[in-house]
Amino acid sequence: MDDKSLLDLAARTAEAAGREILEVYNKTGTIDVTVKDDNSPLTEADRKAHRLIVSRLTGAEPGIPVLSEESEQLDYAVRSSWTRYWLVDPLDGTKEFIKRNGEFTVNIALIDHHEPVLGAVHVPVSGVTYLGERRSGARRRQAGVETEIRCRSVDPGQTALRVVASRSHRSPELDSLLDRLRAEFPDLQLVSMGSSLKICLVAAGEADLYPRQGPTCEWDTAAAHAVLLAAGGTLVDPDFNALRYNTKAELLNPYFTAIADGGYPWQPFFP
Numbered sequence: 001m002d003d004k005s006l007l008d009l010a011a012r013t014a015e016a017a018g019r020e021i022l023e024v025y026n027k028t029g030t031i032d033v034t035v036k037d038d039n040s041p042l043t044e045a046d047r048k049a050h051r052l053i054v055s056r057l058t059g060a061e062p063g064i065p066v067l068s069e070e071s072e073q074l075d076y077a078v079r080s081s082w083t084r085y086w087l088v089d090p091l092d093g094t095k096e097f098i099k100r101n102g103e104f105t106v107n108i109a110l111i112d113h114h115e116p117v118l119g120a121v122h123v124p125v126s127g128v129t130y131l132g133e134r135r136s137g138a139r140r141r142q143a144g145v146e147t148e149i150r151c152r153s154v155d156p157g158q159t160a161l162r163v164v165a166s167r168s169h170r171s172p173e174l175d176s177l178l179d180r181l182r183a184e185f186p187d188l189q190l191v192s193m194g195s196s197l198k199i200c201l202v203a204a205g206e207a208d209l210y211p212r213q214g215p216t217c218e219w220d221t222a223a224a225h226a227v228l229l230a231a232g233g234t235l236v237d238p239d240f241n242a243l244r245y246n247t248k249a250e251l252l253n254p255y256f257t258a259i260a261d262g263g264y265p266w267q268p269f270f271p
Contacts, residue, residue, distance in 0.1 A: 001061060003110070003118055007133045010086075010108040010223075011120040011141070013056045017049040017106045018124035021091060024048065025124070031098050041094045046070055049090035049106060057086050057108075064110075067246075069219045076249040084112045087245065089219040093195030096167065102126065103167065103194035109222035114244040119226030121196050130200045132230030138203055151233040151260035152205040161185035164198045164207040166214065173213040180269045181209075199224035202258045203231040209266075210258040218251045225258075234262040238270065 001009065024031065024045035033041045050070035057066050067079065068088040079085075086108065091097060093104030102125035109119040118133040130149070132138035139146045154161075161181060165174060182188045191207065199221065201207040222245060225235045235243050237254045259266060 003133055004136060006061070006110055007118045007120065007131060007136075009057070009060050010110065010118065011122070011129050011131050013053055014106040014108050014120045014122035015129060016056065017052050017090060018122045018127075020048040020052055021045040021097070021104075021106070021124045025097065025100065031100075033098060041098060042070075043091070043094060043097065045097060046091045046094060050088075053088055053090055053106075053108065057088075067219070069217065073251075079246055082111075082246060084110070085246070087111050087116075087219050087222040089196075089217075089223070092220055093197075096194035101194070103197055105195045105197060105200075105224075107196055107219065107223035109219075109226050111222060111245045114247055115242075116222045116226035116229065116245065118230075119223030121200055121223045121227060123197065130203065130224070130227045132203070132227030134226075134230055136230070138227050138231035140204060149204040149227075149231050151203060151228070151231045152208070153261045154208060154264045159185055160187040160189070161209070162189045162191060162207045164191045164193055164201050164210045166198065166212065167192045167194045171213050174211060177211055177213070177269060184269075196220060196224035199228050199235070199258045202233055202260050203228040205231075205260070208260050211255075211270075212253075212257070213255045216253045216256075218245050218253060221253060221256070228258055233258065233260050235259070240267055240270075 036042050050068050054066050066086040089107040092107045096103040106122040109116045121130040129141045138149045140149050198210045202210050235258045
């Protein structure tokens with residue numbers, strides 16, 4: 001398959017996984033939760049979505065390995081030989097899923113030589129899918145209708161800025177950053193949201209920055225990162241280098257910032 005076909009496969013698979021998740025989400029009563037070794041929650045929906053995604057991706061393209069949050073974690077000696085693989089979070093935002101606030105997603109990305117070259121982020125409750133591929137751009141799909149999305153720019157002298165932050169994670173570092181940004185953008189608006197939707201808001205031109213100064217894993221960011229890149233944005237580490245994948249034994253990301261307008265001088269705000 002070419003990348004266009006692989007993106008279609010990722011999107012259709014994410015949407016099918018979303019239907020599996022909604023079957024659990026819409027059940028009456030309390031959602032059953034178990035706790036994994038890293039103290040993160042796990043539900044029946046995570047497991048069902050994982051099984052469907054792995055089955056569909058490997059069935060369509062058996063030569064491309066799949067690394068999922070719910071897979072048995074492979075030793076880096078195995079992973080380091082991969083040049084091209086699927087990176088999957090079957091249910092990103094499990095805490096939001098448990099709260100039933102709708103702010104959770106299915107994330108499927110294709111990583112090629114450490115870069116996310118295409119990705120699909122599906123929002124089961126709204127039915128929206130964000131799609132991005134490095135050559136064909138980024139789109140938002142709902143009810144079969146696709147609309148191109150694009151990051152927005154920061155104009156000289158503007159006072160407004162829209163910053164998106166995690167609903168479940170807040171830090172003193174973020175508060176300090178917001179204070180520095182308000183000195184330049186007094187009309188700053190802060191929007192709180194769960195899961196990879198935060199990066200998708202930046203990609204869709206609905207936010208300017210998403211600074212994440214807390215722990216995440218590579219499967220949390222890869223799909224939305226691909227959409228952001230396709231929409232003209234960037235996602236950088238604390239040294240303002242592009243975030244890369246599968247370069248080390250651990251799968252934790254460094255702190256990062258999703259940026260709509262990479263041409264604006266943001267670095268002085270990040271000491």
